[in-house]
Amino acid sequence: MELFKDKEHCCGCRVCEQICPQSAITMQMDECGFLYPMIDSQKCIDCGLCLKKCSFQNGYKKRKEFEPARSYAARHKEMGTMMKSRSGGAFTAVSDQILMSGGVVYGAGYDSEDRLFRVIHKRAETQEQRNEFRGSKYVQSDLGDVFCQIKKDLAAGKSVLFSGTGCQVGALHTYLGKEYDQLLTVDIVCHGVPSPKIWEDFLKMREQENGGIITSVDFRDKVHYGWKAHRETVWVNEKRISSRLYSKLFYLDVATRPSCFRCIYANKNRPGDITIADFWGHEDAVPGFNADNKGVSLVMVNTQKGYDIWEKAEKDMEIIDCTGYPFRHTNMKRPTKRPDNYEEFWEDYQQFGFDFVIKKYCDYEVGTKAQEISKKAENQTFFGIIKRNKYYLKLKALLKNVKKRFF
Numbered sequence: 024m025e026l027f028k029d030k031e032h033c034c035g036c037r038v039c040e041q042i043c044p045q046s047a048i049t050m051q052m053d054e055c056g057f058l059y060p061m062i063d064s065q066k067c068i069d070c071g072l073c074l075k076k077c078s079f080q081n082g083y084k085k086r087k088e089f090e091p092a093r094s095y096a097a098r099h100k101e102m103g104t105m106m107k108s109r110s111g112g113a114f115t116a117v118s119d120q121i122l123m124s125g126g127v128v129y130g131a132g133y134d135s136e137d138r139l140f141r142v143i144h145k146r147a148e149t150q151e152q153r154n155e156f157r158g159s160k161y162v163q164s165d166l167g168d169v170f171c172q173i174k175k176d177l178a179a180g181k182s183v184l185f186s187g188t189g190c191q192v193g194a195l196h197t198y199l200g201k202e203y204d205q206l207l208t209v210d211i212v213c214h215g216v217p218s219p220k221i222w223e224d225f226l227k228m229r230e231q232e233n234g235g236i237i238t239s240v241d242f243r244d245k246v247h248y249g250w251k252a253h254r255e256t257v258w259v260n261e262k263r264i265s266s267r268l269y270s271k272l273f274y275l276d277v278a279t280r281p282s283c284f285r286c287i288y289a290n291k292n293r294p295g296d297i298t299i300a301d302f303w304g305h306e307d308a309v310p311g312f313n314a315d316n317k318g319v320s321l322v323m324v325n326t327q328k329g330y331d332i333w334e335k336a337e338k339d340m341e342i343i344d345c346t347g348y349p350f351r352h353t354n355m356k357r358p359t360k361r362p363d364n365y366e367e368f369w370e371d372y373q374q375f376g377f378d379f380v381i382k383k384y385c386d387y388e389v390g391t392k393a394q395e396i397s398k399k400a401e402n403q404t405f406f407g408i409i410k411r412n413k414y415y416l417k418l419k420a421l422l423k424n425v426k427k428r429f430f
């Protein structure tokens with residue numbers, strides 16, 4: 024049996040693997056670092072369930088109950104939450120409602136067994152566990168067996184929130200095959216998911232350059248650069264190194280999963296009860312709402328179920344109703360375009376490795392600029408600005424003179 028025609032037709036959601044009654048399907052990583060299902064022909068009984076359950080090839084049930092979707096510009100009232108969240112912290116406000124009612128939340132976190140911050144989907148019962156899901160991880164998250172865990176939670180009568188990319192939310196609905204009143208799905212507007220192998224290579228490079236181990240990561244460092252900028256920061260043995268290398272690869276789209284270029288969810292018919300995104304275009308839609316550049320969420324409420332939860336979550340947010348506003352998000356109009364140099368990038372990578380592609384595509388010589396970038400990053404912090412202030416420099420010179428004369 025052929026599961027998919029070519030790689031653009033498989034989003035790696037694992038539904039076929041999870042649903043197979045013979046356990047004949049296993050996920051295997053290809054040379055680019057993406058997972059694809061492989062069938063063991065000895066075990067396969069040709070029942071066709073895997074093909075029937077593939078939402079990426081068969082399409083998905085659109086959940087649009089409101090036309091247009093009820094839309095809001097939203098910012099969490101707590102600045103601490105805002106700073107930990109990618110945009111306005113809408114995910115925290117919504118998931119808090121589920122946790123407070125004794126429910127469980129699923130989202131993208133880090134594999135605690137993996138030294139190099141592998142991104143996987145996880146289950147959270149507490150706010151502390153859920154907090155790990157905050158912040159966008161610009162890499163494909165491995166769903167593992169979370170769909171199976173969700174089914175068990177639902178069977179036990181628990182309220183469940185599942186958050187993920189459109190293809191992950193669509194896949195969960197197909198996997199379950201029926202509606203559950205206690206299931207709330209939240210999809211994120213998605214530009215495309217880069218390869219986990221490239222993410223791993225990037226972190227290894229940072230470790231080698233700095234002779235230590237990665238202790239923390241931030242895919243988009245809002246604390247030091249604000250919400251609009253896109254720079255990643257990693258900490259090697261607590262030393263902070265910020266750059267625009269991994270993010271550059273993300274925007275070049277060269278390391279993106281092939282299926283993202285024909286994403287069936289890149290439109291306004293969202294698969295989730297609630298959709299969250301960065302509120303690009305907020306300057307015109309809600310002038311002054313993001314004056315401090317700490318971020319704004321766009322929240323689209325697509326179903327009555329989503330609205331019931333959102334009504335409760337609203338109390339934790341500053342919100343402005345934007346229903347009917349013509350949002351400009353490209354990935355709600357069409358999938359990201361495959362760049363012309365996509366094949367060339369992967370051929371280079373297979374032949375010459377990560378150090379070569381980071382030089383060729385990001386103009387970065389491994390090992391040479393780490394210090395400089397870190398210095399540049401420091402210059403933009405509060406203390407960096409103080410350090411360059413002329414009065415500070417004069418005072419420093421004066422103290423130096425005093426020290427020289429008297430000691």
Ligand SMILES: Cc1cc2nc3c(=O)[nH]c(=O)nc-3n(C[C@H](O)[C@H](O)[C@H](O)COP(=O)(O)OP(=O)(O)OC[C@H]3O[C@@H](n4cnc5c(N)ncnc54)[C@H](O)[C@@H]3O)c2cc1C
Pocket residue numbers: 107108109110111112113114115129130131142156157158159160161162163164186187188211212213214215216217299300301302303320321352354
């Ligand atoms: C790969 C990727 C591409 C994106 N592209 C766009 C875009 O083009 N335009 C746009 O407006 N917004 C995009 N976003 C969404 C945006 O960055 C924020 O995730 C969203 O606005 C939520 O912000 P928040 O402050 O409400 O939530 P936060 O508290 O920051 O929560 C993040 C949410 O995203 C989920 N998440 C994080 N990483 C992943 C991942 N790798 N896979 C699946 N789910 C994940 C978490 O489970 C959680 O639900 C993208 C996010 C990702 C992960």
